[in-house]
Amino acid sequence: MSLAALDDLDTPALLLDAGRMRRNVERLRTRLAPLGVSIRPHLKTVKSVEAARLILANGTGPATASTLKEAEVFAAAGVSDIIYAVGISPAKLKRVLALRAGGCDLAVVLDSLAQAEAVAAASRQSGMRIPALIEIDCDGHRAGVAPDAPLLTAIGAVLGRDAELRGVLTHAGESYGVVGAEGLAAFAERERAAVVAAAERLRAAGLPCPVVSVGSTPTAHFARDLSGVTEVRAGVYVLFDLVMAGLEVCTTDDIALSVLTTVIGHQQERGWTIVDAGWMAMSRDRGTASQTVDQGYGLVCDLEGRPLDDLILVSANQEHGIVAPRPGSGRTPPDLPVGTRLRILPNHACATGAQFDGYHVLGLAQDELPYWPRFRGW
Amino acid sequence: MSLAALDDLDTPALLLDAGRMRRNVERLRTRLAPLGVSIRPHLKTVKSVEAARLILANGTGPATASTLKEAEVFAAAGVSDIIYAVGISPAKLKRVLALRAGGCDLAVVLDSLAQAEAVAAASRQSGMRIPALIEIDCDGHRAGVAPDAPLLTAIGAVLGRDAELRGVLTHAGESYGVVGAEGLAAFAERERAAVVAAAERLRAAGLPCPVVSVGSTPTAHFARDLSGVTEVRAGVYVLFDLVMAGLEVCTTDDIALSVLTTVIGHQQERGWTIVDAGWMAMSRDRGTASQTVDQGYGLVCDLEGRPLDDLILVSANQEHGIVAPRPGSGRTPPDLPVGTRLRILPNHACATGAQFDGYHVLGLAQDELPYWPRFRGW
Numbered sequence: 049m050s051l052a053a054l055d056d057l058d059t060p061a062l063l064l065d066a067g068r069m070r071r072n073v074e075r076l077r078t079r080l081a082p083l084g085v086s087i088r089p090h091l092k093t094v095k096s097v098e099a100a101r102l103i104l105a106n107g108t109g110p111a112t113a114s115t116l117k118e119a120e121v122f123a124a125a126g127v128s129d130i131i132y133a134v135g136i137s138p139a140k141l142k143r144v145l146a147l148r149a150g151g152c153d154l155a156v157v158l159d160s161l162a163q164a165e166a167v168a169a170a171s172r173q174s175g176m177r178i179p180a181l182i183e184i185d186c187d188g189h190r191a192g193v194a195p196d197a198p199l200l201t202a203i204g205a206v207l208g209r210d211a212e213l214r215g216v217l218t219h220a221g222e223s224y225g226v227v228g229a230e231g232l233a234a235f236a237e238r239e240r241a242a243v244v245a246a247a248e249r250l251r252a253a254g255l256p257c258p259v260v261s262v263g264s265t266p267t268a269h270f271a272r273d274l275s276g277v278t279e280v281r282a283g284v285y286v287l288f289d290l291v292m293a294g295l296e297v298c299t300t301d302d303i304a305l306s307v308l309t310t311v312i313g314h315q316q317e318r319g320w321t322i323v324d325a326g327w328m329a330m331s332r333d334r335g336t337a338s339q340t341v342d343q344g345y346g347l348v349c350d351l352e353g354r355p356l357d358d359l360i361l362v363s364a365n366q367e368h369g370i371v372a373p374r375p376g377s378g379r380t381p382p383d384l385p386v387g388t389r390l391r392i393l394p395n396h397a398c399a400t401g402a403q404f405d406g407y408h409v410l411g412l413a414q415d416e417l418p419y420w421p422r423f424r425g426w
Numbered sequence: 427m428s429l430a431a432l433d434d435l436d437t438p439a440l441l442l443d444a445g446r447m448r449r450n451v452e453r454l455r456t457r458l459a460p461l462g463v464s465i466r467p468h469l470k471t472v473k474s475v476e477a478a479r480l481i482l483a484n485g486t487g488p489a490t491a492s493t494l495k496e497a498e499v500f501a502a503a504g505v506s507d508i509i510y511a512v513g514i515s516p517a518k519l520k521r522v523l524a525l526r527a528g529g530c531d532l533a534v535v536l537d538s539l540a541q542a543e544a545v546a547a548a549s550r551q552s553g554m555r556i557p558a559l560i561e562i563d564c565d566g567h568r569a570g571v572a573p574d575a576p577l578l579t580a581i582g583a584v585l586g587r588d589a590e591l592r593g594v595l596t597h598a599g600e601s602y603g604v605v606g607a608e609g610l611a612a613f614a615e616r617e618r619a620a621v622v623a624a625a626e627r628l629r630a631a632g633l634p635c636p637v638v639s640v641g642s643t644p645t646a647h648f649a650r651d652l653s654g655v656t657e658v659r660a661g662v663y664v665l666f667d668l669v670m671a672g673l674e675v676c677t678t679d680d681i682a683l684s685v686l687t688t689v690i691g692h693q694q695e696r697g698w699t700i701v702d703a704g705w706m707a708m709s710r711d712r713g714t715a716s717q718t719v720d721q722g723y724g725l726v727c728d729l730e731g732r733p734l735d736d737l738i739l740v741s742a743n744q745e746h747g748i749v750a751p752r753p754g755s756g757r758t759p760p761d762l763p764v765g766t767r768l769r770i771l772p773n774h775a776c777a778t779g780a781q782f783d784g785y786h787v788l789g790l791a792q793d794e795l796p797y798w799p800r801f802r803g804w
Contacts, residue, residue, distance in 0.1 A: 058494075058804055059515070092744060114706075114745045116436075134745045135690035137702060138765050140436070159691055162764040190746055191691050191700050221743065312513035313537050313569050322569050324515060328492075329804075332710035332777055365599065366470060366776055367492045367512045368568055386540040387516050398744055399710055402781075405803055425783055426436055426707075 051351055053417045054389065057408060059310040060329035062400070063391065064407035064420065065353065066102065068304035069286055073103055076268060076285050083274045088112050088131065088261065090283030093398045096407065097125040098420035103286050112281045115426045116143045123152035131155045131181065131261070133217065133281065135191055138166035145174050155179040155214050155259075159193045164203045168210035179214035180207050181259060182250075186242035187235075189221030195246040204255040215259025216250070218243045219281070223266040227340070228296050236271035239263070244276035266297050287397035290347055294339035300347065300355055305401060306391040307346070308408075309369065311384050319381040320362075321371040325392055327364040331399035345369060346392035346400075353391055356382060361392055429729055431795045432767065435786060437688040438707035440778070441769065442785035442798065443731065444480065446682035447664055451481055454646060454663050461652045466490050466509065466639065468661030471776045474785065475503040476798035481664050490659045493804045494521045501530035509533045509559065509639070511595065511659070513569055516544035523552050533557040533592045533637075537571045542581045546588035557592035558585050559637060560628075564620035565613075567599030573624040582633040593637025594628070596621045597659070601644040605718070606674050614649035617641070622654035644675050665775040668725055672717035678725065678733055683779060684769040685724070686786075687747065689762050697759040698740075699749040703770055705742040709777035723747060724770035724778075731769055734760060739770055 054063075073089075080087055089103045092114035100122060101107055109129030113119040119130050120143070128151060136144070136156040147154045158164055158180055171178045182203055185192030193200050207213040223235040239262040247257040262274070263281030274280070287305045288298040309325035327345065336343040345361035348371050358377035363370040371390070373379035384390070394400035401407075406421040432441075451467075458465055467481045470492035478500060479485055487507030491497040497508050498521070506529060514522070514534040525532045536542055536558055549555045560581050563570030571578050585591040601613040617640040625635040640652070641659030652658070665683045666676040687703035705723065714721040723739035726749050736755035741748040749768070751757035762768070772778035779785075784799040 058518070058521075060804060134702065135700060137437070137688045137690045139688060143436075160764055163691070166764075185693070188696070190743060190748070191693070310515045310517060312515045313541070315563070315569070318566070322513060324512065327711075327777070328780060328802075332712070332774075333705075334710070334712075365568060370568070386538055386544075396710075399705070402706060426438060 053415065054308060054351060057308055057417070059308050059389070060325040061308040062404035062407050063306045063308055063410055064099070065304040065410045067411035068302060069099070069102060072286050072288060072302055072304060076282060079269065080280055083271065085274050085277050086110060086279045088279045088281045089286065090114070090133070090281050091118055091122055093283040093287055093401065095401065095422045095424060096420045097121065099407070100125070100127065110279065112283070116140055117423070117425050119147055119152070119154055121423055123147055123150065123154070127152070129153050131157065131217070133157050135159060135183065136163055136167065138163070141166065141170040141178070144178060145170060145176060148176055148178065153179070155181055157181050157183050157217055158203070159183040159191050161199070161203060161206065164206040168206050171211040177212040179212040181215050181217040181261065182246070184216050184218040184243050184246045186218045186239050187220050187222040189219070192218060195242045195249065200246055200249055201253045201255065204250045204253065208255050213250070213256055215257050215261060216243050216246045217261040220264050220267050223264050224291065224295065226266065226295065229270050232266045232270035232295070232297070233272050236267035237273070239267055240271065240274055240277055247276065265292060266295055269297050284397050287401070289397040290343045290393055290395045291335040291339070294336055294341060300393060303393045305397045306349065306353060306393050307400065309390050309392060311386050311388040311390070313386065319372050321381060321384045323369045323371055323390065324367060325361070325369045326367045328366050329403055330361065330364055330369065330392065330394060331396065331403050333394070333396040333399035335395040343395060346394050349391040349393060351389055351391060355393070431793065432686060432729060435686055435795070437686050437767070438703040439686040440782035440785050441684045441686055441788055442477070443682040443788045445789035446680060447477070447480065450664050450666060450680055450682060454660060457647065458658055461649065463652050463655050464488065464657045466657045466659045467664065468492070468511070468659050469496055469500060471661040471665055471779065473779065473800045473802060474798045475499065477785070478503070478505065488657065490661070494518055495801070495803050497525055497530070497532055499801055501525055501528065501532070505530070507531050509535065509595070511535050513537060513561065514541055514545065516541070519544060519548040519556070522556060523548060523554060526554055526556065531557070533559055535559050535561050535595055536581070537561040537569050539577070539581060539584065542584040546584050549589040555590040557590040559593045559595040559639065560624070562594050562596040562621050562624045564596045564617050565598050565600040567597070570596060573620045573627065578624055578627055579631045579633065582628045582631065586633045591628070591634055593635050593639060594621050594624045595637070595639040598642050598645050601642050602669065602673065604644065604673065607648050610644045610648035610673070610675070611650050614645035615651070617645055618649065618652060618655055625654065643670060644673050647675050662775050665779070667775040668721045668771055668773045669713040669717070672714055672719060678771060681771045683775045684727065684731060684771050685778065687768050687770060689764050689766040689768070691764065697750050699759060699762045701747045701749055701768065702745060703739070703747045704745045706744050707781055708739065708742055708747065708770065708772060709774065709781050711774040711777035713773040721773060724772050727769040727771060729767055729769060733771070
């Protein structure tokens, strides 16, 4: 660990532990291999070309994107197999066509006839069949067609005629509310059952369905049987965070992202230590608020990344964070003089990462901290 | 209004209504003039050189910054009178000295002897007396010295000897929990009384205290007497947001910031319309959750910016927003086909603005949308 180099960083700063990230990537790869599926990492978590190279086995994909900007940046960096996994709006099809014309096999996702007809029209007009996956609703979380809805085959027919029906895709967003291996294994089966049923209906209607895609980080780590599934998508597993630790998908030792901060003051009577990481650094994400252990705006660690007993960021203003013992823990606030440097583990890696322009990377070189730029926007 | 130009924007996109912003700036200026104080706008809300030009009367300040990055960017753009209003950490003094050497009258803020001694040492070593304001705690919200604490004059003495005691400063952060004119006027008096008492104690100890600075957007709009105060700081007043509307500091018609979004799907049975503005666009800020009217992740408007009756962003994933009638309103979801464009008013302008690289500006030119870049980082 190149901890001495941390002294030279202005705070707040975003740290990425490449050793932990490698371990997390390897863990899911090892876990899914015997289940006979490929991994399609969701690059929305890292939004970094350098990080993506470490995540993608061969650098070219498969990958998942949450914005066309991600698809464009990663395609320019050589990723050639991408699903843009947010329902397509017709106005975005120009950019989809441009990416495909440039050699990236970009597929879109949709769940309505209006979208399918727009994709079909754009395919006809351009002479390029745009591949689309039909989103399946497995848990009432967000978007998607029910696997048994007549709409499913109607959309499939439109795509099959004028575009390309690439397959079906689902995401068990509700799995973020389920703790532990048993519950998450059951949720993984719910994802599988929904999407496999949809695939079978399409095939029974004489339509193709080569890709059967499931995924969320919690279900990916606990699925026991993925028969009929061809690929698993997951994003936050590469970095992990306190929400995932609260679901028992990982431990705090697996969390590869942290925010370096400096003590700037105290309110002794209240037991507060004030640091220069507020919500602008941590994000406003309070994902652990509804979990058994509320981590406030983050779990406070020493410079080596070891959690300090029950010390959390209890409150955050734009550029101020208030560090104090977890309410009810009965702990005495530690002595952390002005200028002390700490690291804070985030509730939600995707949200905290998005507050920064790049990562200072620990664990790659002994005496230096490589900098990996992040991008953002749409 | 250049609404036709909105059709050409990729979504989500950040819109700034310059007409509303001008009106908001003028409103506070007109309000504070008879109270005999100057305004020191907090530029952390806009983080844009072009927006700052519209806010600052003469372009050179006074101004407030929440990061040294803001101070550096605005100083480079000609702002020469800035308070960096977050407790200084000793490691940041190098950048403070560089800014001062470059001609910007940058003052720092502190509330401990450790910080005062670091500022004094840096002043001695550089031969430049760094001006510092002592932060006063008026409401137990965050940082600051109690006006009657012995520490106040002890810090003042250290600064007076080796640096420059510029004055005292307070911020009534707790005013964000108070609704309406009466309560906010009382809070403004609490700010005034605390900081004036501190100034008098310093002067009684033979120390200078030229600047007596108060401020928050809610108190600035309802203070009735500012005797003894020299300046008022406020930030979000230039844009306003749903939290401020909930406090009755403004109406939704005053909110100058909105996010342009596109409908990408529906879940008819649940009454949901799905849009391409999730929390990555709106931020995770849920500041209205604790107010009388919970606006979810934002209040949905038509393209002209008129709120649609009781329609809010009830839920947000990273790139998906779920639009539905406010729970309990009994409203029927309106028919908003795929491709429909909407605007969403944010809970918290500082947080939503920070999710974007710039503003598309309405109301300046008839047929085009000027683009004002935002910056971020520390």
